Amino acid sequence: MTEQLTRSAYAGTLPLLVERVDGVAVFTLHRPERRNAIDLETACLLSTALDELDESDDLRAAVLTGSPTLFSAGMDLKAFAATGQRPVDEHRGGFGIVGRPPRKPIIAAVEGPALGGGFEIALACDLIVAGEGATFGLPEVKRGLVASGGGMLRLPRRIPRNLATEAVLTGRPLTATRCAELGLVNRVVPDGGARAAAQALAAEIALNAPLAVQASKVVMAESALWPEDEQFARQELLIEPVRSSQDAREGARAFAEKRPPRWQGR
Template sequence: MGGTEHLTVQREGATLVLTLNRPEARNALSLPMLVGLHDGWLEADADDSVRSIVFTGAGGSFCSGMDLKALAGNGMAGEEYRDRLKADPDLHWKAMLRHHRPRKPVIAAVEGPCVAGGTEMLQGTDIRVAAESATFGLFEVRRGLFPIGGSTVRLQRQIPRTHALEMLLTGRPYSAREAAAIGLVGHVVPDGTALDAALEIAERINSCGPLAVEAVKASVYETAEMTESDGLAAELARGWPVFDTADAKEGARAFAEKRPPVFKRA
């Protein structure tokens, strides 16, 4: 498994856990973090034994966004990774899920601040769990900056436009309960339990047919901006092949035999 000094990679059964690990800076983005995230997403995609991904942060924070001290000229941590960015100028956008969508479901487990770039990365995840004291927000306009991680496009597609515009234009913080009320997160749990709750969701996903899960996720995103008729046609194209898999037959057989299915991604 990969990882860097600011990004840890662990396995929990069939789940790959990616943890932002720069707690002294509230997990502000750094070059080692971005490189580790990029490699972690690709590792999950390439490993068929990984069925889900949990994305979280260490030390009671998710991510406080860009390292503003570094932006002001004090130097970005991990300059030795600069050659990776030169080799792939799009690496940071892939790392932040702006230009990459993992084929496995991604579940965010948020404790503490998830603001600016943290809220932007959150929009690239599929299922979101927040602790009671988690905070969200796009603070860029307060600094004279632009939320260029995708928020002016994605946020209005994920929550009502009036809420998206308020978040984008005021730069104010949102509590976990507010975030749940507008649909930015799906679950609010007691502090300190977000990771456990996310892993529970991941385990439910892991018990399902992996080919079916990946096809369903792909279909949801593929059809999101289509007309209904085009979307239904695309759904059939994605869905029918799943019925011809050995896993589909195993699922039916296991149901008839009243036992858990043993899926083999076949």
């Protein structure tokens, strides 16, 4: 079942569409006249939507997508020229996501170009599903700028550093197939199928215990910066509450009773 959020901020035609589909939130960038470029309003709407995702007991994962032929061109330069406002939300940073992604898993479903900030938005997501014709690039150096929305920080952690350096310094885009070869894109599907494939992947994740999923995401994201001799101790601080949770006991009971678990998030 697809359900539009009832929050009044989402009334009317707005640049971000938000749906709930069987425990998965689907966020759709909806600015076709601006190539889904992000202005301050869109960034704030996405930030609010991510807050609702993290706070909801019913939502376990999310998909972030654009139009059928274009993910996002990044920052709305026309809006910036007109207003002087950068698309930076005070809570979640650039584009409403790159500074502080959601606590729950989020999957980028990319069709067509994801360039500049559009690529950085995808990099802020945990997983990426792409149509065959999708392209990913950080062309900022071609315009006298730098990829300051996380591109230079996240890309070297997701693909070999020398290849990330080449992509940043040349500004040359990467195809979906190449990104899959490098391990950046999880799945490449026929054009037009990225959203459905991403929702299927999100639904698979949503079947698992929410506390365990969220703790696993935090450990994998943060452990790269932990000193090696502290990694297990720091991990324990995050996973012990999961181990002692009601969901952990429910998982064991469900396994013994050969039935699907009924997660409570507690």
